[in-house]
Amino acid sequence: MATMKFTLALFSAPTSPASRRALRFAEAALAGGHEIVRIFFYQEGVHGASANLVTPQDEPDLARQWQDFITAHGLDGVVCIAAALRRGVLDGQEARRYARPAANVASGWALSGLGQLHEAVQQSDRLVCFGGP
């Protein structure tokens, strides 16, 4: 198969199997020599960008795995800002803007709009969405 450009969209929380499937797909795509243009975290998927998640030691920490994966490969991880704000996932700028006591977005993430998903899809061969259970 020729090299493909993928955009991935994740709609489910890091506690869901869907988040794990998305990560395994992303790993396999890069291992296969393909390109990931952008990973867009939408709806419950925005919780993956929170640095405040504490996962029990005997469970896989998907939020941490996502962050490590995105950092290690220099990927463009974009979090939907509207979905993030309503779920209390804020970076420093948004915490100041709305006078909230703390920011919790881990480093390596960018809060931005749906336009970033649209733009990435235009630059990609395939959009693959992961959501549900």
Add this chain to the structure above:
Amino acid sequence: MATLHVLSHSPFADSRLDSCLVLMSVRDGLLLSGDAVYALQPGSAPHAALRTRPAGARLYALEEDVRARALSAGDDVELIDYPRFVELAGEFDRVNSWL
């Protein structure tokens, strides 16, 4: 346009599988992942429904999800891993996830 349909909800919980089967064309594929692999349970209504897909439409299931539920798959099901999932995403013209 050939579409790879991806299901992850249990077929016993909602009607996504039935809706998907109605929409499928002969060149489409169906990938069962997560709890959607319960449709492979022999003797169940969802298993019978899978047979109603258009002749020629391919059926795939994520092997680790099948094994995790101690299910087995018939000869008409290709059990796949993630590298193959990526390959399929390229072979089909688009991927439609039933979120």
